[in-house]
Amino acid sequence: MAELVIHDLHVSVEDKEILKGLDLTIQEGQRHALMGPNGNGKSTLLAAIMGNPKYTVTQGSITLDGQDVLAMSVDQRSKAGLFLGMQYPAEISGVTNSDFLRSAINARQEKPISLFKFIKQMESAISNLEMKSDLAHRFVNDGFSGGEKKRNEIVQMLMLKPRFAMLDEIDSGLDVDALRIVSDAVLKAQEESNMGLLIVSHYARFYEYLKPTHAHILVDGRIVVSGGPELIERVDTQGYEWIEEEYGISAKQEAKKQPVSLGVCAVKQGV
Ligand SMILES: Nc1ncnc2c1ncn2[C@@H]1O[C@H](COP(=O)(O)OP(=O)(O)O)[C@@H](O)[C@H]1O
Ligand SMILES: [Mg+2]
Numbered sequence: 172m173a174e175l176v177i178h179d180l181h182v183s184v185e186d187k188e189i190l191k192g193l194d195l196t197i198q199e200g201q202r203h204a205l206m207g208p209n210g211n212g213k214s215t216l217l218a219a220i221m222g223n224p225k226y227t228v229t230q231g232s233i234t235l236d237g238q239d240v241l242a243m244s245v246d247q248r249s250k251a252g253l254f255l256g257m258q259y260p261a262e263i264s265g266v267t268n269s270d271f272l273r274s275a276i277n278a279r280q281e282k283p284i285s286l287f288k289f290i291k292q293m294e295s296a297i298s299n300l301e302m303k304s305d306l307a308h309r310f311v312n313d314g315f316s317g318g319e320k321k322r323n324e325i326v327q328m329l330m331l332k333p334r335f336a337m338l339d340e341i342d343s344g345l346d347v348d349a350l351r352i353v354s355d356a357v358l359k360a361q362e363e364s365n366m367g368l369l370i371v372s373h374y375a376r377f378y379e380y381l382k383p384t385h386a387h388i389l390v391d392g393r394i395v396v397s398g399g400p401e402l403i404e405r406v407d408t409q410g411y412e413w414i415e416e417e418y419g420i421s422a423k424q425e426a427k428k429q430p431v432s433l434g435v436c437a438v439k440q441g442v
Pocket of ligand 1: 184185189207208209210211212213214215216225
């Protein structure tokens with residue numbers, strides 16, 4: 172059985188330790204929800220699994236079917252079957268979606284995919300996501316709305332057919348209809364391929380559609396509670412404060428934005 176195993180993972184960003192000994196095992200066919208207050212390390216975990224060079228693994232291991240993921244380059248990780256649907260997808264002007272995806276598919280197989288087969292698959296992915304048919308010819312994410320970028324991540328997932336897909340707040344920026352379309356596409360893809368899923372989201376509604384089999388809460392660089400879908404409901408109704416009370420672990424607070432001072436121009440002088 173295909174298995175992604177993360178053990179005692181420590182990850183630093185710019186010399187600051189963000190993940191502090193994280194354990195997580197995902198098997199094929201499972202859907203794991205990953206929640207936790209903002210700024211506590213969810214995206215850092217996904218970036219470290221995918222091999223983003225800004226994130227330095229200082230301790231611990233990540234294996235995919237016993238193979239050392241940390242020893243692989245990013246493209247090797249992708250070829251091994253890992254996929255990351257990003258929280259903030261990048262725009263690539265000058266490269267069309269179809270060129271991008273055809274190159275990615277060809278990089279992972281010996282014989283290039285036939286144009287006919289590629290077009291059929293691309294059309295099917297685009298129609299699954301209910302996107303406009305000119306998507307294939309547009310530059311990757313260039314000028315896309317927030318929701319279109321997120322759907323385009325799922326188009327990529329459908330085309331690349333990963334064994335383990337990680338979706339980072341893929342629901343943000345989606346309206347209610349799009350949420351349903353994306354969820355259906357993800358579930359259908361999983362049914363066909365039995366891939367494992369790690370889904371980061373804050374919203375119970377998205378999870379209602381995706382029906383995770385497992386749920387975890389990440390606080391201050393560690394998974395402090397794991398369980399089933401009941402955890403999602405608890406977070407939805409009670410937030411995260413109970414974790415501090417029950418587990419004695421306090422969440423990292425995201426730095427609050429300082430209010431912009433308007434200085435003297437905004438001061439109304441008395442007459
Ligand atoms: N590329 C980066 N450069 C600097 N700091 C980062 C970077 N990525 C993440 N961090 C910091 O790491 C911490 C965890 O961030 P992140 O993993 O994005 O949290 P989450 O996804 O749970 O909201 C935050 O303090 C964030 O500022
Ligand atoms: Mg994040």
